[in-house]
Amino acid sequence: MSQNKKRNLMAKVLVAASEKALSAAANSRCVLIYHQPKQPEGVKKFRKF
Numbered sequence: 001m002s003q004n005k006k007r008n009l010m011a012k013v014l015v016a017a018s019e020k021a022l023s024a025a026a027n028s029r030c031v032l033i034y035h036q037p038k039q040p041e042g043v044k045k046f047r048k049f
Contacts, residue, residue, distance in 0.1 A: 001009075026043045 022043065026039065
């Protein structure tokens with residue numbers, strides 16, 4: 001594999017992982033103190049409900 005293909009693969013893996021984490025954060029609430037901080041407008045597109 002060339003160096004450029006390795007970078008592209010790693011970038012795709014990082015994007016997929018960050019989207020998965022962002023989706024989980026957008027669909028959950030903080031249960032420790034029952035306080036939910038304001039989320040940016042861009043996060044709303046990752047909500048599933």
